[in-house]
Amino acid sequence: MSGSDGIRQVRLVAHFPGVNNTTVWSDPRSRSQIDFSSFEELARTAERGRFDYFFLAEGLRLREHQGRIHDLDVVGRPDTLTVLAALSAVTANLGLAGTLSTTYNEPYELSRQLATLDHLSGGRAAWNAVTSSDAFTGENFRRGGYLDHTDRYERAASFVRAVRAFWDAAGTGRAAVHRDRFFDIEAVPTLPRSPQGRPVVIQAGDSPQGRDFAAAGADVVFSRHGGFEAGRAFYDDVHRRLAAHGRGDDELLILPGVTYVLGDTPAEAEERARAIRYQQVSGATAIRFVEQVWGRDLSEYDPEGPLPDVEPDLERVLTQGTAAARSTDRAALVERWRARAASEKLGIRDLVVEESARQTFVGTPEAVAGEIVRHVAERASDGFVLVPHLTPGGLDDFVDRVVPLLQERGALRADYTPGATLRENLGLAPRP
Template structure:
């Protein structure tokens, strides 16, 4: 292949919404945030259409299945209100044309048939733009909404997740691509020989099938995974096509070396599952706080850092640690070392806290502020410099971009950072395809039955 025809490697970009007003737990308080818009379709329409104008690969909507009422501050000082993802993304599919539409869906508190049907429908209605962020959930609050007193143990829920994905993919393969005939003259709607009944049975699931939705346009919606624990990395290596990796979370953007170590670790596990490293895109999270000058960026960062009340910051740290530390002296270090063994919430969050404590002695006050200080502040050129450094060093295939407040944060990124990345040849000028898989450079998923028939 000549230099002129060689395909230039470019970044993938996801536009992430964790809290509807922004990534920060107190983003609703930001003076530029539209806190009242969180149940208004026009609010989400503006955000996603802006991301599409910026040629983002996807809009990613994070979801949870509970109100964070473990602490009073979770009700009084933070936002637990969020729309249901399939309803929201289906509405957004009607007002966009190219951008991928992905959402968090729990494998612990759903059943494969439901999720296979909903995602297949979204993929059809959006013209092949659906993505699924596979999560196992992480809190007892969620368990209590689904008939359980406690959350499944970490290993059990990841085992269930791996099997859940297999069953869902089997259901997506129910109909061959050319199974539907629509032959009005002969009265033949479908070819019975091209319909497959799954008949899956194990201790976890008993699913006959077939699915009553035809095969999705992408074959399978794009599979996304965010866990960075050992079990999470194995699940990603086995089945994920996009990984949202820790990046800017819990402090500055982190080191390129840390990012590359995680990148190489996950991709290095793929061969044993018969997969190529190119089958998976790793997108670290980044929360850019953008100013037209360095001084403006610092001022904007200071606003974000002062949004979270002390009680809420301490309670959030208590949540991540799995124990209440609110009565401990703030200007002294933790009197205990958090233990990963037996911990049954998000192990990747706890691991990042342990990493912070290993690198420098922090008081509780410093630690909770560090946990809440997620952004990188700079001019558009400085932000692009950091993204380029990670990308060219092989620590990322792109980035899952988070925003300090919405909708202004995404407006700033699209208007100021995207043009700089495009100028450097690091990001697309226009969409080349119409499906999320095409944006990400991923092959359309082939049916297991087509593979059998090709032998």
């Protein structure tokens, strides 16, 4: 969507980072993951910056490593919909998006919960529909186990169709019927039609099947391709898939997750970025990261020393952990890491920093604003999901120093449209 002067509008999303190694937990400015004040502060900052929506991740089970719970996980994995409902009372224009699994929820119940949030918020609800892949999480649920990759996406597509059928039947007094190999449901919705008609649906898959799933019915794609060239390739690929589903280019937004570091000079920004990367990856974190790929206990290794000379245990099945750990070719990954470590003279911690903790936008506020505008103008994205390294104050400097520059360039709204729903703020077509 372009403004009145033809400049493509930047879409901005505030991500509450939750439990991951992006957040610098050791920083004294980091606060609670469960106190409502943390959620409220980040949401209010995003609304002050005229962001489109607040994005909350979800974890359905605490992660474990070597038989122990990750220490940081126990600081809080709150229920998504409860937090978003509370935020609806302290925000007026900001969209409220939650990550909710299609594997471990039921369509009728979730459609009702999201429609309720849409009513409570005046049309600001959004749902990041994700599949859940591992048996480890499945142990928390009655049916246990997990679905293979193909079935996960087929169930997800069926799930989304069912939810939308219930939304569309709202207020009609008629039952919505959805029957296939995954579901056999006939239900009359208990609510009138929600303000948006249908809450906004977000999808985050990156496989060919995930991209097709997004092209078929998502309103927004949460992408991991924040770099310019990778972003443009992903953008073009997903948009090519839209026509096969009878959809136009203006029916889908692509918003990569990114991080940023600002400085008064380029050198200062680079120095800050390097310091943050090393705060994000402690020695213990680096060892755990490598253990998840090796499949072995490496606690005796020095994180400042060379990569382990022992070979990885490729017979061990990894049910959780990093994307690297779940790679289908861990042997090739280990060889690549060894080659890079040797050529660049990197120890374990140095390598993990380079492989895992990299900021997308680093520079002065003017440079960062210019790069954001370029990405959107040249269709490498439609905007960005900002993942701050501090919770909850990590967006403050972006809102104070970059947002005014985007507004001066005409790339970001100066204010919200009164009474607009999230769908309208995003420039998406209304649902009849």
